[in-house]
Amino acid sequence: MARVQLIDVKKIYQGKVTAVHDFNLDIADKEFVVFVGPSGCGKSTTLRMVAGLEDISEGECYIDGVLVNDLLPKDRHISMVFQNYALYPHLTVFENMAFPLRLDKSLRTIPWTEEEKAELEAKIKKLEEAGDEKSKAKAEDLKQKLEKGHVVKGYTQDEVFEKVTEAAKVLDITRFLTRKPKALSGGQRQRVAIGRAMVKDCKVFLMDEPLSNLDAKLRNQMRAEIILLRKRINTTFIYVTHDQTEAMTLGDRIVCMRDGFIMQVGTPAQLFDMPDNLFVAQFIGAPMMNTFNTHLLENGGKYSVELFGVKIPVDGEKGKALAEKKIPSQDILLGVRPEHMTLKLKKDASSIPVTIKVSEMMGSEIHVHVLTQDDTKIIVRMPTLNMSEEEKAAIIPGQEVFLSFESKAMHFFNPENEKNLLAGPNAVNSKGPIILPGEKPQEQKEEEAPLCGPEKSEEEK
Ligand code: ADP
Ligand code: MG
Numbered sequence: 001m002a003r004v005q006l007i008d009v010k011k012i013y014q015g016k017v018t019a020v021h022d023f024n025l026d027i028a029d030k031e032f033v034v035f036v037g038p039s040g041c042g043k044s045t046t047l048r049m050v051a052g053l054e055d056i057s058e059g060e061c062y063i064d065g066v067l068v069n070d071l072l073p074k075d076r077h078i079s080m081v082f083q084n085y086a087l088y089p090h091l092t093v094f095e096n097m098a099f100p101l102r103l104d105k106s107l108r109t110i111p112w113t114e115e116e117k118a119e120l121e122a123k124i125k126k127l128e129e130a131g132d133e134k135s136k137a138k139a140e141d142l143k144q145k146l147e148k149g150h151v152v153k154g155y156t157q158d159e160v161f162e163k164v165t166e167a168a169k170v171l172d173i174t175r176f177l178t179r180k181p182k183a184l185s186g187g188q189r190q191r192v193a194i195g196r197a198m199v200k201d202c203k204v205f206l207m208d209e210p211l212s213n214l215d216a217k218l219r220n221q222m223r224a225e226i227i228l229l230r231k232r233i234n235t236t237f238i239y240v241t242h243d244q245t246e247a248m249t250l251g252d253r254i255v256c257m258r259d260g261f262i263m264q265v266g267t268p269a270q271l272f273d274m275p276d277n278l279f280v281a282q283f284i285g286a287p288m289m290n291t292f293n294t295h296l297l298e299n300g301g302k303y304s305v306e307l308f309g310v311k312i313p314v315d316g317e318k319g320k321a322l323a324e325k326k327i328p329s330q331d332i333l334l335g336v337r338p339e340h341m342t343l344k345l346k347k348d349a350s351s352i353p354v355t356i357k358v359s360e361m362m363g364s365e366i367h368v369h370v371l372t373q374d375d376t377k378i379i380v381r382m383p384t385l386n387m388s389e390e391e392k393a394a395i396i397p398g399q400e401v402f403l404s405f406e407s408k409a410m411h412f413f414n415p416e417n418e419k420n421l422l423a424g425p426n427a428v429n430s431k432g433p434i435i436l437p438g439e440k441p442q443e444q445k446e447e448e449a450p451l452c453g454p455e456k457s458e459e460e461k
Helices: 043-051 093-103 114-130 133-148 157-171 186-198 216-233 244-250 268-273 278-283 316-324 389-394
Strands: 004-013 017-027 032-036 058-063 078-081 107-110 150-153 204-208 236-241 253-258 261-266 290-299 302-307 310-314 330-336 342-344 352-361 365-371 377-383 400-404 411-413
Touching: 004 043, 017 043, 017 261, 032 043, 032 244, 043 058, 043 078, 043 204, 043 236, 078 186, 093 157, 093 186, 114 133, 157 186, 157 216, 186 216, 216 244, 236 244, 244 253, 244 268, 253 268, 253 278, 261 268, 261 278, 278 330, 278 411, 290 377, 302 316, 302 330, 310 316, 342 377
Parallel strands: 032 236, 032 253, 078 204, 204 236
Antiparallel strands: 004 017, 004 058, 107 150, 253 261, 290 302, 290 330, 302 310, 330 411, 342 400, 352 365, 352 400, 365 377
């Protein structure tokens, strides 16, 4: 259990490549924080700086109030699970899990057993009864020892047994304890790797893409297990993933990163409902948020957007928020998530005509790709459950249909810096570093040009 603080942390590889810029984050005790972002955005680098596997080039990292910049990984009280969970092939599951405990020869203080306690107390009583100065001093000594606990080197056999069997029980791998890794499936091996990290008492549990090597079905299952595991371990977690679903389902808070910069920190709901910028808006949610190049019109405190000759009023909460911030009329990028749009066969006052290009049947929903009059590509997620046969039959390429959405589904971005017009003053641009009001934008050096390209799938890496 521990609070983790990262203050202006920077990573510069080989004195030139800045992989992480001024990373600031305060993680509460027992919080589950997820770092998410495309491949190469600096997630692993940041995690490895917390673990002590990478030097911190600049800035400070505190674990439980202790500055750890110069501490070795073993002295930071962390446990780590990697994507490539290398298990020892010649050791049983039990011994694989016991390994970190057997390796640990550090001095630890553990509570006395009841018997030891009774024995010590009897000794103290005897010494006190003796009454002379020397015995009194010795009794005092023993009393302190009794209070402090038992100093031992490493873990006893009993402790190893207890910790490994307890972790195995939590992970439901007790029946495999005597097997060797090669006799396990991928998911079972991953559980052993998690178990190996669990057995050590740690203040912070670090996980770097622990599910990336598993197939989709197993990944979903393990994701649910990590939620349960988190409840049982009840410690501070930092979890790295490029998968927004994992981030959304696991995190108390999500740190969305790009090119070594934090783009937004917030709860899953905050990132989904009020993304600070277009990057976060399109990284969180799948398929990604649609955008239209359009104009926001303000008239006497009332707002509307015009799309292909159709004037759509912006009323309700969104209209109120725009008015409160006194947002003037301007060109915008209008964002609407695919699941917040509907397609209809009949036109109504605020729907816009589109043409179906492709439809992807997903079972419970259909992803319909449509084109607007100016060839903007839009994806609409339509649940199939309440769709009529007539509607299903109409979803064919070439069909003209009518697209509509409510104003509460709208997001308004500045087309220049891609910042959400309704985000707070400290929100980050999609196109650059954090710029606080009154601060000059930081210069980007040539070699610091974007470090990450489009998201790569696991196979491409
Ligand atoms: P992520 O985990 O988000 O995919 P990383 O933290 O691994 O990203 O990498 C961030 C950036 O730092 C990338 O551009 C990567 O190429 C670079 N990088 C990572 N490790 C090293 C290294 N040892 N030396 C030089 N550059 C590195
Ligand atoms: Mg990584």
